[in-house]
Amino acid sequence: xxxxxxxxxxxxxxxxxxxxxxxxxxxxxxxxxxxxxxxxxxxxxxxxxxxxxxxxxxxxxxxxxxxxxxxxxxxxxxxxxxxxxxxxxxxxxxxxxxxxxxxxxxxxxxxxxxxxxxxxxxxxxxxxxxxxxxxxxxxxxxxxxxxxxxxxxxxxxxxxxxxxxxxxxxxxxxxxxxxxxxxxxxxxxxxxxxxxxxxxxxxxxxxxxxxxxxxxxxxxxxxxxxxxxxxxxxxxxxxxxxxxxxxxxxxxxxxxxxxxxxxxxxxxxxxxxxxxxxxxxxxxxxxxxxxxxxxxxxxxxxxxxxxxxxxxxxxxxxxxxxxxxxxxxxxxxxxxxxxxxxxxxxxxxxxxxxxxxxxxxxxxxxxxxxxxxxxxx
Numbered sequence: 612x613x614x615x616x617x618x619x620x621x622x623x624x625x626x627x628x629x630x631x632x633x634x635x636x637x638x639x640x641x642x643x644x645x646x647x648x649x650x651x652x653x654x655x656x657x658x659x660x661x662x663x664x665x666x667x668x669x670x671x672x673x674x675x676x677x678x679x680x681x682x683x684x685x686x687x688x689x690x691x692x693x694x695x696x697x698x699x700x701x702x703x704x705x706x707x708x709x710x711x712x713x714x715x716x717x718x719x720x721x722x723x724x725x726x727x728x729x730x731x732x733x734x735x736x737x738x739x740x741x742x743x744x745x746x747x748x749x750x751x752x753x754x755x756x757x758x759x760x761x762x763x764x765x766x767x768x769x770x771x772x773x774x775x776x777x778x779x780x781x782x783x784x785x786x787x788x789x790x791x792x793x794x795x796x797x798x799x800x801x802x803x804x805x806x807x808x809x810x811x812x813x814x815x816x817x818x819x820x821x822x823x824x825x826x827x828x829x830x831x832x833x834x835x836x837x838x839x840x841x842x843x844x845x846x847x848x849x850x851x852x853x854x855x856x857x858x859x860x861x862x863x864x865x866x867x868x869x870x871x872x873x874x875x876x877x878x879x880x881x882x883x884x885x886x887x888x889x890x891x892x893x894x895x896x897x898x899x900x901x902x903x904x905x906x907x908x909x910x911x912x913x914x915x916x917x918x919x920x921x922x923x924x925x926x927x928x929x930x931x932x933x934x935x936x937x938x939x940x941x942x943x944x945x946x947x948x949x950x951x952x953x954x955x956x957x958x959x960x961x962x963x964x965x966x967x968x969x970x971x972x973x974x975x976x977x978x979x980x981x982x983x984x985x986x987x988x
Contacts, residue, residue, distance in 0.1 A: 612983060613644040615705035619714040621647060621667070622655035624875065625819075626900035627711055627734050629659055630794045634979065636662035637795075637972050646703050648696075650714060668703070670695060672715070689718045697723045707983050710769070713762055721768035728986035731769040734794075737782040739895030739918045743824065746894075770986055775898035778919040790982065793923075795975040796903045796967060807887055807909055807960040808953055812844045814946075815886040815910070817879060817901045818893065820852030826892035826915065827858055833892070833943050835865045841950055846870040846890075849882060883908040887956060888949055889931075892942065896920040906930050906967035911959035913945050930963035 616635060621628055631647070639645040639662045646666040651673050661667075675695055676688045696719050700708070709730045710716045720729055744755045766772050772789045774780050783789050818825035827848060834846050848858070851874050862870055876882055883889070889905035891914040898920040902912050906924070912931030914921040925933045932949075934942045949956055968974070 612707070612987070613646070613703070613705040614638055614983070615700065615703055615708045616645070616647045616711060617650075617708065617716045617720060618647060618711045619650045619716075620652055620655070621649050621657055622652060624658045624877075626794070627732075629900065630734075631711060632659040632661045633795050633797055633972060634976065635665045637976050638979075639664035646705065648699065648703070650716070668699065670699060689715060693719050693723060696720070700724060700727075706987055717762055717765040721765060728770045729768075730771045730773060730982070730986070731766055732773045733766070733779075733897070734775065735897040736776070736779045736895065736919045737763075738779065739897070742918055743895050771982065773982075776919055776923040778923060779897070792978045792982070793970055793975060794898050794900055794903065795972050796900070796907045796970045798907055798968075798971055807957055810887050811885055812841075813886040814844060814846045814888045814890055815849065815882060815905070816847075816890050816892075817849040817882075818891075820850045820855045820858065822852070822854050823857070824894050825850070826894050826917075827854075828861060829892040829939065830890060831858060831861050831865070831867070831870065833939055833946070834870055835867055836943055837947055837950075838867055838869050840947075842869065844869065844950060847873050847882070847886070849873045849876055849879060851875050880904070880908065883910055886910060888913065888946075890946065891915060891921065893917050893921075898923065902931075903967055903970050906963040907970075909960040909964045911949060911956055911963055913942065913949065915942070924966070926966075930966040931959060 616631060618631065635645045635647060645664070646668060649667065649669045651671050652669045672692060672695065675691060692715050705727060707728055707730065708720055709732060710720050711732050712734065740759055744752050747755060767786060767788065769788060772783070772786060774783065774789055774791050775793055777791055780789050780791050816830060820827065846869065848871070855872060858872060883905055889902070889910040889912045891899065891902060891912065893899065893915060895917055896919065902914060902921060902924050905912055912925060914925060914931065914933060915936045916922050916933045917936050921933055925931045932945045934945060
């Protein structure tokens with residue numbers, strides 16, 4: 612079977628790209644012909660390693676576009692790109708087409724080559740989008756809402772809309788093409804009971820700093836209340852973006868000495884393995900890969916129960932502790948408890964590793980294969 616993935620660029624080191632690398636490689640190594648159709652890589656390096664059996668095609672659409680990406684120019688570009696995509700996809704001749712993220716593809720793929728089944732992956736949460744929209748200034752809020760609704764209209768045109776959680780599926784009741792398939796995580800070695808406590812006394816979190824959606828400002832405030840009581844512990848924030856300068860100022864104003872903005876890392880698994888706890892105070896998620904990755908490395912997790920994703924992962928607080936969204940006092944209390952109690956960290960560490968197994972490739976990929984087979988039946 613020939614599988615075609617469509618993505619705008621394969622250069623950003625995000626969860627979507629990492630999951631794509633795992634899934635595409637798995638399929639290619641198991642007899643599927645897999646192609647990734649990239650809108651424009653802009654001559655940047657690939658985000659993650661991928662199987663040599665996966666074929667990569669860069670359309671370099673920027674060279675083909677005539678109008679600017681707004682209003683009339685945007686729709687002129689769609690007309691141009693429909694021909695470009697149709698010609699290239701005809702050459703590939705896939706059995707299934709999968710679109711991974713918002714972009715021109717949503718205005719193109721559902722409307723060409725109707726005989727080929729088409730799938731749309733949705734890597735966030737509809738309700739989380741609405742919640743985040745509600746916090747924006749009025750002008751930005753209505754613009755964001757309109758844009759979301761435009762894309763959601765096109766989502767109905769796909770044969771299947773793949774969501775990450777059952778909880779998110781409840782907010783798509785008007786859509787009759789939804790199915791839930793969680794993200795995947797790759798495992799390396801088995802965990803021993805001694806592994807966690809011999810690591811440095813680091814606490815880690817990972818996420819974009821493009822804005823404050825990951826709630827790092829909240830986390831910095833929580834840490835400011837406990838740092839002086841645990842001088843041997845450090846909080847490391849991995850990520851980058853325009854909002855980083857705001858965090859730097861907060862850290863300086865609060866005179867914090869054991870919190871470090873580490874920037875991005877090409878070896879984040881190693882950073883997990885240099886830590887004893889993972890924390891998340893995000894304002895909204897889909898199914899946060901960083902939590903699953905942390906669990907897979909035996910890291911106990913303390914996370915806000917934001918909409919949605921953490922509650923699907925930390926079921927009954929196995930592998931960590933779920934804190935009511937916005938309850939900073941309880942978050943601080945749980946963090947203090949885990950720092951003070953080594954045996955509890957060990958117990959949660961073993962729970963974490965076992966919990967993450969349900970997101971292993973061997974568990975999740977058969978769900979994708981079943982979907983492919985059903986669409987081709």
